[in-house]
Amino acid sequence: MxxxxxxxxxxxxxxxxxxxxxxxxxxxxxxxxxxxxxxxxxxxxxxxxxxxxxxxxxxxxxxxxxxxxxDRGRESMEVKAIASGKLQEIERKITELQGLRDTLKHLVANCHGDSRPECPIIDGLSGETSVH
Amino acid sequence: MxxxxxxxxxxxxxxxxxxxxxxxxxxxxxxxxxxxxxxxxxxxxxxxxxxxxxxxxxxxxxxxxxxxxxDRGRESMEVKAIASGKLQEIERKITELQGLRDTLKHLVANCHGDSRPECPIIDGLSGETSVH
DNA sequence: TTCGCGCTTCCAGTAACTGGAAGGTCAAGC
DNA sequence: GCTTGACCTTCCAGTTACTGGAAGCGCGAA
Missing domain, CATH: 1.10.1660.10 (Multidrug-efflux Transporter Regulator; Chain: A; Domain 2)
Known part of the structure; x- marks a missing residue:
């Protein structure tokens, strides 16, 4: 190809x-x-x-x-360790993306497409989901 | 500060x-x-x-x-359009990350940490979740 | 007052591409 | 058989988004 x-x-x-x-x-x-x-x-x-x-x-x-x-022949122990580490990172990324999505959804829902200026969700974008 | x-x-x-x-x-x-x-x-x-x-x-x-x-004073129509576009992209990213997570979870679960070489989930990593 | 840490600017280097020039390959059409 | 155009090749330069290091100023503590 x-x-x-x-x-x-x-x-x-x-x-x-x-x-x-x-x-x-x-x-x-x-x-x-x-x-x-x-x-x-x-x-x-x-x-x-x-x-x-x-x-x-x-x-x-x-x-x-x-x-x-x-590398199928690789030590499974090592494979497992790497995969587990990456898994945590992926879970975190998913959570952050979900927070971002919810905030934007809110934004879209609340700013009606007219010219009303107030959008009360603003603080959400700064990411309190990862402030814990 | x-x-x-x-x-x-x-x-x-x-x-x-x-x-x-x-x-x-x-x-x-x-x-x-x-x-x-x-x-x-x-x-x-x-x-x-x-x-x-x-x-x-x-x-x-x-x-x-x-x-x-x-930009709170911005035209809400434009705000809405940008946000909607980004929302789709974010949803896609979430789906892809979930696919990646599930595949890795499978990998971790099936490769028991000993030296058995076979890991039958291999094709998952190439991403059939986004092949639709 | 001097030590050390934090701040400043500036310039050079790195990571991960990206664009463009100059040229070879190949199937299609005359 | 020849040319045209799309697709391939290498090589080198440019871009994006930082990152490291030098040289020097600011400032609270000993």
């Missing part, structure tokens, strides 16, 4: 896909003409990268998460 | 706070000695920036979201 098709399937620009190869996140085959040749596994990894990057994980964190995906 | 205290309260490094001032996201007062003097409103904005940046929104997107927070 050529890079264009993979770009479409993964939602990542071709430039980014080549960059991910440069930094060792994928290793596509090459054809005789020099073109990269991607497998479905590559597509899966790239889809995964697209998602987790857009959710605020760094490339190095994605590399860790990908190692859970790829 | 000095930048050190604000850094602690917002979870952002002082360097980043100064950078956000450079690009016009906040405008703290100055004291006679040249020190920046932050208000609680500044702290709220910075907390908000910290959260939304870590959730994968770009600085420009954060600027838009902040404009919802700050």
């Amino acid at each position: 050529n890079i264009g098709a993979v770009s479409e399937k993964s939602g990542l620009p071709a430039k980014t896909i080549r960059y991910y190869e440069d930094i060792g996140l994928i290793r596509p085959d090459r054809r005789e003409n020099g073109y990269r040749d991607y497998s479905m596994e590559d597509v899966h990894r790239l889809r995964f990268l697209q998602r987790s990057r857009s959710l605020g994980f760094s490339v190095e964190e994605c590399r860790q998460l990908l190692s859970l995906y790829g | 000095n930048i050190g205290a604000v850094s602690e309260k917002s979870g952002l490094p002082a360097k980043t706070i100064r950078y956000y001032e450079d690009i016009g996201l906040i405008r703290p007062d100055r004291r006679e000695n040249g020190y920046r003097d932050y208000s609680m409103e500044d702290v709220h904005r910075l907390r908000f920036l910290q959260r939304s940046r870590s959730l994968g929104f770009s600085v420009e997107e954060c600027r838009q979201l902040l404009s919802l927070y700050g």
